[in-house]
Amino acid sequence: MxxxxxxxxxxxxxxxxxxxxxxxxxxxxxxxxRSARLVGRVLAEDGHDLPWHRVLRADGRSAPHLAAEQSARLRAEGILMVDGRLPREHRRR
Structure with a gap:
């Protein structure tokens, strides 16, 4: 890249x-x-200094290996995950 x-x-x-x-x-x-996967790769390899926790899967879920930390960081910003997912009304699409 x-x-x-x-x-x-x-x-x-x-x-x-x-x-x-x-x-x-x-x-x-x-x-x-064109590639959402490329975004994930960028964040995995070079995203430690970015607000990576604000990027979710299209269905509003976190990647399983990041779910606990991502949910905690989002909660600290006032975003509550419900059953491991961002509620539909808080998603743009």
């Missing part, structure tokens, strides 16, 4: 305000790339 793509993804994630979320696909769309 080229540096420009990496930085576009990082900038979109960095711009998500506290108390809001985007899906991996929405981040990809805003960054001008």
């Amino acid at each position: 080229d540096e420009e793509t990496l930085e576009r993804v990082r900038e979109v994630v960095r711009s998500i305000p506290p108390g809001q979320t985007l899906s991996y696909g929405e981040v990809a769309e805003l960054a001008g790339i």
Whole structure:
């Protein structure tokens, strides 16, 4: 992946305000790339300094290995997960 793509993804994630979320696909769309999976890869490899917890799967769920920490971070921002999922009314799509 080229540096420009990496930085576009990082900038979109960095711009998500506290108390809001985007899906991996929405981040990809805003960054001008086609792959939601690439967004996940960027966050896994180079997202430690980003608000990665504000990025969820399209169905409003966290990746299983991140669920507890992600839910706690979102709760601290006023976002409550219900049964491990962001309620539909809080999702953009």
